[in-house]
Amino acid sequence: xxxxxxxxxxxxxxxxxxxxxxxxxxxxxxxxxxxxxxxxxxxxxxxxxxxxxxxxxxxxxxxxxxxxxxxxxxxxxxxxxxxxxxxxxxxxxxxxxxxxxxxxxxxxxxxxxxxxxxxxxxxxxxxxxxxxxxxxxxxxxxxxxxxxxxxxxxxxxxxxxxxxxxxxxxxxxxxxxxxxxxxxxxxxxxxxxxxxxxxxxxxxxxxxxxxxxxxxxxxxxxxxxxxxxxxxxxxxxxxxxxxxxxxxxxxxxx
Amino acid sequence: xxxxxxxxxxxxxxxxxxxxxxxxxxxxxxxxxxxxxxxxxxxxxxxxxxxxxxxxxxxxxxxxxxxxxxxxxxxxxxxxxxxxxxxxxxxxxxxxxxxxxxxxxxxxxxxxxxxxxxxxxxxxxxxxxxxxxxxxxxxxxxxxxxxxxxxxxxxxxxxxxxxxxxxxxxxxxxxxxxxxxxxx
Amino acid sequence: xxxxxxxxxxxxxxxxxxxxxxxxxxxxxxxxxxxxxxxxxxxxxxxxxxxxxxxxxxxxxxxxxxxxxxxxxxxxxxxxxxxxxxxxxxxxxxxxxxxxxxxxxxxxxxxxxxxxxxxxxxxxxxxxxxxxxxxxxxxxxxxxxxxxxxxxxxxxxxxxxxxxxxxxxxxxxxxxxxxxxxxxxxxxxxxxxxxxxxxxxxxxxxxxxxxxxxxxxxxxxxxxxxxxxxxxxxxxxxxxxxxxxxxxxxxxxxxxxxxxxxxxxxxxxxxxxxxxxxxxxxxxxxxxxxxxxxxxxxxxxxxxxxxxxxxxxxxxxxxxxxxxxxxxxxxxxxxxxxxxxxxxxxxxxxxxxxxxxxx
Numbered sequence: 068x069x070x071x072x073x074x075x076x077x078x079x080x081x082x083x084x085x086x087x088x089x090x091x092x093x094x095x096x097x098x099x100x101x102x103x104x105x106x107x108x109x110x111x112x113x114x115x116x117x118x119x120x121x122x123x124x125x126x127x128x129x130x131x132x133x134x135x136x137x138x139x140x141x142x143x144x145x146x147x148x149x150x151x152x153x154x155x156x157x158x159x160x161x162x163x164x165x166x167x168x169x170x171x172x173x174x175x176x177x178x179x180x181x182x183x184x185x186x187x188x189x190x191x192x193x194x195x196x197x198x199x200x201x202x203x204x205x206x207x208x209x210x211x212x213x214x215x216x217x218x219x220x221x222x223x224x225x226x227x228x229x230x231x232x233x234x235x236x237x238x239x240x241x242x243x244x245x246x247x248x249x250x251x252x253x254x255x256x257x258x259x260x261x262x263x264x265x266x267x268x269x270x271x272x273x274x275x276x277x278x279x280x281x282x283x284x285x286x287x288x289x290x291x292x293x294x295x296x297x298x299x300x301x302x303x304x305x306x307x308x309x310x311x312x313x314x315x316x317x318x319x320x321x
Numbered sequence: 322x323x324x325x326x327x328x329x330x331x332x333x334x335x336x337x338x339x340x341x342x343x344x345x346x347x348x349x350x351x352x353x354x355x356x357x358x359x360x361x362x363x364x365x366x367x368x369x370x371x372x373x374x375x376x377x378x379x380x381x382x383x384x385x386x387x388x389x390x391x392x393x394x395x396x397x398x399x400x401x402x403x404x405x406x407x408x409x410x411x412x413x414x415x416x417x418x419x420x421x422x423x424x425x426x427x428x429x430x431x432x433x434x435x436x437x438x439x440x441x442x443x444x445x446x447x448x449x450x451x452x453x454x455x456x457x458x459x460x461x462x463x464x465x466x467x468x469x470x471x472x473x474x475x476x477x478x479x480x481x482x483x484x485x486x487x488x489x490x491x492x493x494x495x496x497x498x499x500x501x502x503x504x505x
Numbered sequence: 506x507x508x509x510x511x512x513x514x515x516x517x518x519x520x521x522x523x524x525x526x527x528x529x530x531x532x533x534x535x536x537x538x539x540x541x542x543x544x545x546x547x548x549x550x551x552x553x554x555x556x557x558x559x560x561x562x563x564x565x566x567x568x569x570x571x572x573x574x575x576x577x578x579x580x581x582x583x584x585x586x587x588x589x590x591x592x593x594x595x596x597x598x599x600x601x602x603x604x605x606x607x608x609x610x611x612x613x614x615x616x617x618x619x620x621x622x623x624x625x626x627x628x629x630x631x632x633x634x635x636x637x638x639x640x641x642x643x644x645x646x647x648x649x650x651x652x653x654x655x656x657x658x659x660x661x662x663x664x665x666x667x668x669x670x671x672x673x674x675x676x677x678x679x680x681x682x683x684x685x686x687x688x689x690x691x692x693x694x695x696x697x698x699x700x701x702x703x704x705x706x707x708x709x710x711x712x713x714x715x716x717x718x719x720x721x722x723x724x725x726x727x728x729x730x731x732x733x734x735x736x737x738x739x740x741x742x743x744x745x746x747x748x749x750x751x752x753x754x755x756x757x758x759x760x761x762x763x764x765x766x767x768x769x770x771x772x773x774x775x776x777x778x779x780x781x782x783x784x785x786x787x788x789x790x791x792x793x794x795x796x797x798x799x800x801x802x803x804x805x806x807x808x809x810x811x812x813x814x815x816x817x818x819x820x821x822x823x824x825x826x827x828x829x830x831x832x833x834x835x836x837x838x839x840x841x842x843x844x845x846x847x848x849x850x851x852x853x854x855x856x857x858x859x860x861x862x863x864x
Contacts, residue, residue: 117711122575123719132717138707140578141719143601146571149563153575154707156559157533157583161709179571182564343686347515350688358515358686383772385685385765388845 083111085119087136096296098286098303099127101253102195102262103134106166109266110137113274119162122151124176126168127201145176148183151190162273164191170200173209173233180239187244187278191269194235194281196311197288205291209233212310217291232310236283240316246278249315252285254303258313265315272320280320285311323379324354326465327387329404330455331372332396332417337452340478341394342373344456347478348471349377357385372400377465392463394455396438401425415458417451434462434501441496450493457497468498516689518682519544521653522612524689525660526584527552530696533559533576533583535569537591540624541680542614545586566591570598570611577607578718580702582664586612589630590621592638599673600639603735604720608667608702610660611645612676614683617840626680627840628766631818634677635793642732644739646674647792648747651768653687659790661694666745668701670738677792679814681765739794747790748799752778756785758857759807760849761800761823761833763789766814772846773853782857792819797826808860809833810853814844 072078082088086107091100110116119137123129125144132139142150147165155163172180172194180192199217200206206219210232214223224232240248247269251262262284269280285307287299294302328345330338339360346358354377361372374390376382388407393414395401398421408414413432419439426433436458438451460468472491476482479490516524523545526534534553536546546562553560559576563569569585576583587595592613602609615630617623637643646666650656656678663674707716722728751771753759762770767788777784787803789796800809804827811820811833820835827833836852838844 118709120579120707120709129721132715132719136710136715138710138716139718140575140707141601141605141717141721142574143571143597146567146574146598149568149571150575150578152561152568153533153535153572153577153583154579155575156561156572157576157579157581158708178564179568182568186561343515346686350513350515356515356688359681360684382687382768383775384769384846385681385687386769386843386845388847 083107085110085116085136087134089133091134092130093127094290096287096289096299097127098197098253098284099195101259102193102284102286103131105253105259105263105266106164106193107135109263109270110135112267113270115162115270118160119164120154120158122147122154122163122165124165124167124171126171128166128168128195129202131166145171145174146179147171148176148179148188148190148192151192152183152186152188155188155190159189162270164193166193167195168201169194169196169198169208169210170203170206173235177209180235181242184239184279184281185242185244187246189273189276189278191273191280191282193266194283195286196235196283197286198232198307199288199291201288201291205288210235210311212306234311236281236316239279239281244279245281245317246272247280247315247320248317249281250283250285250311250313252303252308252313254285254287254300261313268318268320275321277320283311285313324465325378325380326391326463327374327376328392328394328459329372329374329387329390330394331400331404334371336371336396337449338371338394338396339373341452341456342375343478344471344474345375345377345459345466347474348466349375351474352466352470354379355382357382359385372404392459394459395421396451396455397421398425405429405431413462415455415462417455419451434458434504436497436500438497441500442493445489445492445496447489450490453490453493454497454500457494458501460494461498461501468494513688513690515686516653517544517684517686518650518653518656518678519614519684520548521656521689522586522660522676522678523548523552524691525657526610526664527556528657528691528694529661529664530582530698531558531584532581532698533573534585535561535563535572535576535583536585536587537563537566537569539588539591541616541683542586542588542612544683545612545614566594567597570595573609574598574602574605574607577602577609578605578707580706580708582696582698584610584612586614588613589615589618589627592630592633596639599645600637600641600643601720602673603637603643603645604641605718606671607673607718608671609673610663610667610676611673612678614678614680616680623841624680625841626765626814626843628679628764628814628818629840630677631792631813631815634675635795635822643735644742644793646670646672646742646745646794647677648674649677649764649790649792650682651764651788653682653685653689655790656682657689657691664696670742671705672738677764679765743794745791746794746796748796749786749788749790751786751788753785753787753803755783756807757783757860758785758853759803759809760784760786760812760853761789761809761819762786762812763792763819766812766838766844769844769846770812770849773849776846777850777853782854784853784857789819795822795826797822800826801830804831807831808856810836810856812836812849812852814838815840
């Protein structure tokens with residue numbers, strides 16, 4: 068990818084300086100790319116590029132450090148909130164954010180995220196919920212919708228044996244340590260703008276040392292949903308939001 | 322031969338046997354000797370005894386655990402049953418005869434020093450000081466440490482400097498030591 | 506580094522480790538309570554916080570070791586402690602830290618296993634400590650103190666080694682070491698923590714390219730190269746070998762034992778010496794790297810016996826060290842039983858008699 072416009076091109080908007088410009092490895096129609104971009108834009112807007120430490124996780128977003136150009140450490144599966152805790156306690160003067168998928172955060176890392184929030188750790192967690200384990204091939208996640216077919220729920224998720232999907236934003240909003248918890252989506256221009264506003268608010272929560280901040284992004288996974296990108300995008304707006312309503316569930320940020 | 326001794330102090334939980342061990346270890350350290358203090362651990366906690374082992378030596382100490390001790394401080398009957406068979410030949414045992422029947426010591430080949438520790442502590446106004454009585458008795462009976470040295474360490478080990486408490490405990494130690502002298 | 510003597514106190518092994526960590530400039534400590542090491546978090550919850558350090562009682566062993574990873578990535582002197590079952594849970598983070606080349610100190614005041622086992626002393630975690638413990642091909646430096654003083658000294662040493670090698674260091678003790686009290690001579694030490702991680706730690710990419718700390722290597726050959734670098738580092742750790750020898754000048758039977766059992770065995774060796782038996786002791790202080798060359802040297806002139814408070818783990822390393830020269834007998838006190846010097850006399854004498862019969 069060349070940074071210079073060709074003769075017949077003009078720059079409509081530039082890549083945030085907080086991003087490397089490397090080509091994304093995500094599947095067509097995946098929302099990770101948009102969410103990465105929003106994270107990068109907000110880091111730039113708040114002038115955080117030189118004072119940020121990013122905590123990566125395990126899943127499709129494992130290579131976040133290839134795209135967002137800040138200091139980064141890789142956490143074991145599900146442990147990003149614990150690693151972020153250690154980073155923030157060691158460097159309270161730095162902006163610390165983690166980026167996790169739903170398998171990582173809501174399954175194997177459920178304990179770490181809940182306790183990190185409950186302690187009111189002054190960190191920001193970006194949570195990408197696409198209702199499946201993406202990288203491992205579309206297995207059932209704690210956020211998989213009832214009836215949704217995955218490679219490990221071929222007959223559809225069964226309430227009686229698998230339980231109901233977890234609504235993480237609402238759970239986290241119920242904890243006293245949480246300063247900000249919101250669920251957003253990036254399936255429309257309007258929602259992208261809302262998402263950016265929510266991210267800004269979360270960043271402000273941390274910069275103002277007001278406690279734990281959490282933003283859940285509903286995200287499309289066309290590959291594992293067996294849909295084309297447009298269908299997947301519509302699925303977010305029509306179906307996912309029924310179970311996972313968009314909104315701000317807690318906001319005590321001044 | 323370099324100075325070496327060891328002691329197992331045993332009784333019910335709450336009789337203050339660990340405090341006695343700490344007092345001995347602290348005093349030995351202040352005396353410039355090598356010392357280890359090892360509280361009871363694990364399986365040994367069962368069977369009705371809490372105990373600790375103190376080793377005092379002029380030379381580097383190898384084992385902090387002792388199977389066959391040179392001396393015993395016995396605060397109750399289960400402790401006597403457990404540890405008496407392990408006392409080294411020629412060893413000395415201080416036995417709290419307020420709780421352990423004197424008859425159990427009759428015919429014992431070991432040098433047993435009966436000390437009615439609870440009764441003596443009661444006479445001094447506080448039954449909880451029975452452990453200080455046996456401590457004084459052990460110090461007198463073995464002669465390894467001076468009673469003055471052990472008395473001096475009390476405020477540091479207790480972490481208290483309340484003069485009334487210190488004095489009362491000193492009297493209890495003295496009563497134990499006096500008892501040994503009378504008995505001898 | 507400079508040092509001057511501090512106060513002498515009657516101190517529990519667990520507290521000696523906590524004090525050593527503070528003397529070494531401990532900045533962050535994360536742990537989960539478990540017997541028989543809870544004195545360490547109890548002590549640090551007060552004293553580390555008073556010094557302005559960070560203390561977290563984590564929700565789990567796994568969370569605590571991952572907090573450790575985060576603080577280590579920032580180049581801070583950080584530590585966690587636990588006991589056997591808890592250390593098993595921490596292996597995830599230890600493997601990731603080894604893979605990410607992060608310095609940290611992990612204290613294992615081990616207890617009886619397998620499973621919930623008991624809270625008795627045990628040396629049953631020797632394999633786990635010296636073979637890496639978690640998944641993948643890595644090693645941790647392992648230090649095995651046998652006295653409260655050594656617990657203090659080696660904790661300070663552990664931080665130096667961790668930062669020198671950029672590798673996790675394990676302090677392996679047991680319930681005897683953790684619960685025993687001995688006179689402790691503290692000494693002051695000024696670690697140069699300002700610069701020790703300056704060229705790799707995460708601090709925000711100001712006036713320099715961004716940094717990445719990771720253990721994922723997917724590109725062709727990348728992981729192989731990484732593993733080879735780690736292997737070269739494991740070799741370099743040999744420069745930090747440490748062990749104690751006692752009465753080996755003329756010994757004909759050599760007892761090899763580590764940690765608490767090492768000092769208990771020393772009592773047995775002294776006793777046998779006083780009876781005229783030419784018996785010596787080698788007590789490895791670093792369990793990884795292992796003093797195999799010295800053991801091999803001594804194997805030429807000694808019959809070997811390894812004594813452990815387990816059913817036979819370090820004896821494998823002794824036999825490997827002495828291979829093609831001599832074998833090692835083994836005497837084990839099973840975890841759940843307290844070892845005592847008297848227990849060791851007969852097994853050592855049996856080896857002595859074999860040696861006499863050979864002559």
